[in-house]
Amino acid sequence: MSQHKMKTITADGTPCEVLIGWDRPMAGYFLVVERSDCPPDASDDIAYLFDNLRQPFPSAHPRSLGPFLEVLESLGIQLPEPLQHRLTMDRESQVMNQLTYWSPAGEVLPHAPA
Numbered sequence: 001m002s003q004h005k006m007k008t009i010t011a012d013g014t015p016c017e018v019l020i021g022w023d024r025p026m027a028g029y030f031l032v033v034e035r036s037d038c039p040p041d042a043s044d045d046i047a048y049l050f051d052n053l054r055q056p057f058p059s060a061h062p063r064s065l066g067p068f069l070e071v072l073e074s075l076g077i078q079l080p081e082p083l084q085h086r087l088t089m090d091r092e093s094q095v096m097n098q099l100t101y102w103s104p105a106g107e108v109l110p111h112a113p114a
Contacts, residue, residue, distance in 0.1 A: 003020075003098065003100070004086065004101075007113050014035060014037065015035070015036040016033050018077060020083075022094075027063065028061025029061060029063070031051075033075060033077070034048055049075060086100070
């Protein structure tokens with residue numbers, strides 16, 4: 001499974017972290033958008049702006065990024081083109097056990113942002 005994390009804000013100013021990647025065993029992508037400003041004991045309905053496992057998609061793990069790009073767009077989050085490209089390569093290469101941090105500008109970061 002590849003995992004790509006990016007801290008950003010939604011269109012309404014909510015700070016959040018996007019976790020997106022290719023899930024090789026499920027043969028599809030996953031997406032979780034979690035609020036960064038919630039207390040640890042917040043309910044899932046408050047803490048998560050989106051979680052693919054809780055959505056009524058025909059498949060919780062689509063083989064295309066399209067459905068998740070639409071979700072992110074509805075939240076006012078732009079997924080950088082270099083990250084989109086990497087996700088496509090992850091699918092084509094069947095990447096496993098990889099974690100990458102990204103800036104909203106599309107730069108790979110050496111470690112998790114503070």
